[in-house]
Amino acid sequence: MRTVIACVLILLLGLAAFSQVSAGFRVVTSEAARRLAVREHPPLMPDVGLVDARFTRDSLRADLVADGRIALVDFIYTRCESVCRVLGNEFQQLQQAILEQGLQERLRLISISFDPTHDNPDALARYASQMQAAPAVWRIATVADVRELRPLLEAFGVVVVPDGTGGFVHNAAIHTLRADGRLTRIDDLGAVGSALRAAAARSGERAQ
Template sequence: MTKILAISAACLFLAAGVLALTTFGVMLGRTDAPMASQIHGAVMHYEVPASANVDHLTEYELLDQSGAKFLSKSLDGHVQVVSFFFSRCPSICYVQNQAVAKLAKEYGPQGVSFLSLTCDPEYDSPMVLQRYADHLSANPAHWSFLTGDLIYIRRIGADIYRLPVESQKHSERLMLIDKWGNIRGALDFKTEMPQIKALLTQMLAETEEPDVEPLIKARPPLRAKTGLPEGEDDEPAPAPGALHPEEPTEEEPTEEEPTEEEPTEEEPTEEEPTEEEPTEEDPAQDEPPAPVRSPEA
């Protein structure tokens, strides 16, 4: 009886081991099993929208930190503060976002929307951005962290915000957008915070588009090489009738008329008399002769 119980226990133990190995093997073979990159949230499902098939972007679609689709046109009529960053930045990005967090806390409840676009979307998935936002205590009602496709984000930076964006490379300036979509400022958060606050207060108070010259109006596209809007040259256009400085002018040779030289009369020159320097004579000749003494009487 004891031998039978021992054999039964051994069989149960063996069956449990086989079941465990089978389950583990199935998990290894599953294509939807969580991988290491998915655990830290670096893999996401994002497709560039069809609206990107234009020469010049005027709006865009990305994913926010919750994984929801974000449409830039949803902020039409809002004052906005836009910046670029990436979560793995070892230096300035977190300092920049700490400054933005203070602005968002003060101006978010007043109606300003804050957008932070990553330039490292391959790593910065919505899950990563959510943890980053939580660390900054960012209110999603006012502050969106956006990710998507790097090439598409580069176009967003160039076409809409007029900023160069590369993988893990970005400008430190904050772009201030008014209610009509005009870029009114590109300011440094380290040295121009008073100006940033003053401009935000001004733009919030505006009820109609002001008659001021914005930094960028109508967001002209960048040219691929020069970075200037299409139709603009690197140098200012010359005035009507003026020649472009790069075009050399061919000067027509002018025939010089021979000039007759009038003979000049030479005036006789008077020779000045030269004073002859006295010659040194023998000192014996210059001395007067010695007087001749008469004999004494």
């Protein structure tokens, strides 16, 4: 009998611990838990200086506030031919959908390069041309001060590791930012439709 009681207690303690780390059984992985926390309590992202393909210099938060639209944000480097190329294609799809659905007054795109050493404004402009980025919808920029890069990547949950050949290995996602600089949602690579629908719905709430 004591053995049975002990086993039950161990099971209950294990379930309680799992409930804590899985946000009450709603998620299993730490990344899923982070994404749930972002949706429930949107964190404020760091305010970093940016310089873009049009040589415009400002801060991320000043840009967001002045613009007023919800932004879908990704992190890339222009020499990447793998994950970034997929992200670029997906942002092209998003740009097309935003324009076709008449959402350009409510939604915008921002691509931020984590390779400021190589991705100066000229390189960003070439990438913008390759992606056929419409400046009114899609801004392509990098950090103006490399010292601000790491805290920015950490806040967004972006992991970047040099690959030893001059490139990088990195994760990829679509991040939704409110105009006040708070991160409200993270979608996986490939989830273009759900990211767009959620952002459009949120922008509609904001506009009302």
